[in-house]
Amino acid sequence: MGDSSSSASYIRMVHHLIEKCICFNLNKEECMDALEKHANINPVITSTVWKELEKENKEFFETYNKDRAERNIEAETMQRIQKMLAEAAASKTSDDES
DSSP: OHHHHHHHHHHHHHHHHHHHHHHTTOOHHHHHHHHHHHHOOOHHHHHHHHHHHHHHTHHHHHHHHHHHHHHHHHHHHHHHHHHHHHHHHHHHHHHHHO
16 A cells, blocks of 8 residues: 555655746657656656647646647747848958958
């Protein structure tokens, strides 16, 4: 009986850590890597708990994954804009020196 109680406690801890990963906007693979590295949790366990959370909270994860994809697109767009501005500034500087 103590075994199932400690197993349930361990699963709750993994669940809690996954929620922390979600707060940091990590995807499942990033969460598995982080928990393995920082909490010594087997990635199979993290993956299993994550999949159960996805089943229980389907709408949340659909929205979460969509939002993550949109944020990544926005970040890539900002990087392109910054690169173009830096190139334009460098070009203007070299034109001014000529």
